[in-house]
Structure formats: structure tokens, C-alpha cells
Amino acid sequence: MHELSVTESVLEIACKHAEQAQATRVTDIHLVIGRLSSIVDDSVAFYWDIISKDTLCENAQLHFKRLPAELICLDCDHQYQLEDDLMPCPNCGSPRIRVLSGDEFNLESIEIQR
Amino acid sequence: MTEKRITIVEKILDANDRLANENRRRFDLAEVFSINLMASPGAGKTSFILATINALLDANVQIGVIEGDTAPVTLDSDKILAAGMPAVQINSGGNCHLDAVMIDSALDQLPLETLDLVIVENIGNLICPAAFYLGTHSNVLIASVPEGDDKPYKYPNIYRGLDVLIINKTDLLPYVDFDMDYFRQGVEMLNPGLKTFAVSCKTGEGLEDWLVWLKSKLPAR
Ligand SMILES: Nc1nc2c(ncn2[C@@H]2O[C@H](COP(=O)(O)OP(=O)(O)OP(=O)(O)O)[C@@H](O)[C@H]2O)c(=O)[nH]1
Ligand SMILES: [Mg+2]
Ligand SMILES: [Zn+2]
Numbered sequence: 001m002h003e004l005s006v007t008e009s010v011l012e013i014a015c016k017h018a019e020q021a022q023a024t025r026v027t028d029i030h031l032v033i034g035r036l037s038s039i040v041d042d043s044v045a046f047y048w049d050i051i052s053k054d055t056l057c058e059n060a061q062l063h064f065k066r067l068p069a070e071l072i073c074l075d076c077d078h079q080y081q082l083e084d085d086l087m088p089c090p091n092c093g094s095p096r097i098r099v100l101s102g103d104e105f106n107l108e109s110i111e112i113q114r
Numbered sequence: 115m116t117e118k119r120i121t122i123v124e125k126i127l128d129a130n131d132r133l134a135n136e137n138r139r140r141f142d143l144a145e146v147f148s149i150n151l152m153a154s155p156g157a158g159k160t161s162f163i164l165a166t167i168n169a170l171l172d173a174n175v176q177i178g179v180i181e182g183d184t185a186p187v188t189l190d191s192d193k194i195l196a197a198g199m200p201a202v203q204i205n206s207g208g209n210c211h212l213d214a215v216m217i218d219s220a221l222d223q224l225p226l227e228t229l230d231l232v233i234v235e236n237i238g239n240l241i242c243p244a245a246f247y248l249g250t251h252s253n254v255l256i257a258s259v260p261e262g263d264d265k266p267y268k269y270p271n272i273y274r275g276l277d278v279l280i281i282n283k284t285d286l287l288p289y290v291d292f293d294m295d296y297f298r299q300g301v302e303m304l305n306p307g308l309k310t311f312a313v314s315c316k317t318g319e320g321l322e323d324w325l326v327w328l329k330s331k332l333p334a335r
Contacts, residue, residue: 021118086303105126106123107123107124108122109122110122114118
């Protein structure tokens, strides 16, 4: 898994914005992650504690907001959410579906002290 | 002391994507077509690259190869060099994927101006490479028959971002329980109408259609 590179990017972005805002400390970091982004929260949190040491983000709390994956059927326009497994359209059975959302992978906001 | 919430809304992999766009500019400037070749370990990435190189030798197509490996071994890049084409080995340092930074530095070591095509052999892995845009023109995945027909269902993300799918090792179809219809239905759900070539790198069967597609993408010289 690529959680380490991802965690490094989170740290880089958060520190950049914290410095710009002249923060003395970052207390919270809010991430928004779509259902289709294959990221394991626990391992991000694990790496986070290690790599955030001695930075403005040391001891900052990570918050993960998960968004569902929305699909649409290209044949009947039925919209539905991805459950566990990839499935044909539950309305008409067509395999022609398109993913509308679920790829989100954003750092949404940080909370700082100064 | 004051507390404040700062809204950012930045893509976490934005730095990678920006550098990838830079890589794309370098390919375009040199008029080189570029491919990000992904697959599980042993699916036949290196065999497929070699078969492509050999088939295009007569047409004098110059192909540079970037070989990603997690360990500092040069087995794959040595094969490319032996086939007479320039190759760069990048050791991803145990990482599970290549990223735009690694491609950027590999491009410094390739004679881009003299090439028609660059193929990046990504790390054997069906999950991580899907998340990292490299700046290449085309995402190509090799699925090999012995891996099983359920892979699109288990690794949906990699299939969604593809431009071309290669089904390799079709010579093994008689010996393996691989339901081609089930496999293709999974692919169709993730990537309707995906361009697909069924080949065997061992017998050469099916490679002709792939080469026709590839040639149509190469710069006219
Ligand atoms: N039967 C058969 N074997 C194949 C075919 N293509 C490749 N192989 C064999 O599959 C094995 C792996 O092939 P490689 O080309 O090294 O695969 P790879 O994806 O580059 O492997 P890694 O770089 O280690 O991830 C080798 O023993 C090849 O000879 C094919 O079409 N049919
Ligand atoms: Mg290889
Ligand atoms: Zn439908």
C-alpha cells in the first residue's frame, strides 16, 4: 500500500498552509476520502505519528470523512451507491455503469493555534 | 492564543499530479508517445515489452523503457538493453508504485529526442499504481489468464483508469478455469467499451492487432 507517500503529502500540504497562516501548532486535520480510494485509515494514522514529529503538525488529530461511491446506469439512468461488491445495475441488470463519485481524496481543512 | 479553522480543499496527491503534467509536457515536446504499463507480478510486462520491441525493429521504431522494481535488481532492464533499446532502471526503494518524481528523474537519463515511444513498466501491483498519475499518454494493463477471471471485481480502480487492456497468456486458456465472459463483464462495468487485445507473448498470437493500434499512436516521422 502507498499510505506512506500519502501521509507525507498530507503533512506537506498541512505544514505549508499552517506556515502561511503563521500557526504555532496544528491541532486537527480533516481528510475527505471517497469509498473508491483504497486507503487504510489506520496505517495513515500509524505513519502520521512518526513523520509528524518535530513539525507544526506534531500531535495533530487526523479525522477521516468517508464519502460513498455513487454509480449511474448508462442504460436506465438509475443512480445507486456501491455496496460491497461491484454489481450490475440493480434496476435493469445492465453491466454498463459509470462511477459518478467516490474518488475524492482531499485535505479539506486544518485547525490551528497561533 | 487563538484557534482557527482553515479551509484548504487540496487534492492530497496534487504535488504528484502537477509534476506528472510536467512529464507530459516533456513527452509532447519531444513528440514521444508514452505508456504506463501496469500488471500484477509475473503477468508478462517485460515479455510484452520485448515482444513489442522485436516486432517493431524492422519499422525502426525507437523505444525507451523505464523499468520500475522494488529491489535494486536490473534483470528486466538488462533484457531491454540486450534487445538493443535504451532502458533506465528505477528502484522504488521498496515502494509499491512509481510516482511522477521517479519518472521525472528517469526521463533525464533517456535520449528522449531520439525516441518514438517510452514504455514505463510499473511495479507489479494492481492497487497502488492506479492512484499515481505519471504523465504518460496511455494507461495499459496486462491481465494474464492464470491470475483468474475475477480480478476486475477485486481491483476495480485500476480497470477504471485504463485506455487499453491486454489479456496475456491466452495459450494457457485450455489449462486454466478462466471464464472469458465473466471477466469481460466485470471489465465492461468498470470501463464500458474498453479497447482490449487478447494475446500470447509466448506464441505471438494476437499481437498484430495491438501493434496496429500502437503504430496509429506513434508520431509520424
Ligand atoms: N505461457 C505463457 N507464459 C508467458 C507469457 N508471457 C509471459 N510468460 C511467462 O511469464 C513469466 C513472467 O513474465 P515477465 O514478462 O517476467 O512478467 P513481468 O510482469 O514483467 O514480471 P515482474 O516484472 O516480475 O512483475 C515468464 O516466465 C514468462 O516467460 C505467455 O503469453 N504465455
Ligand atoms: Mg518485469
Ligand atoms: Zn439500469
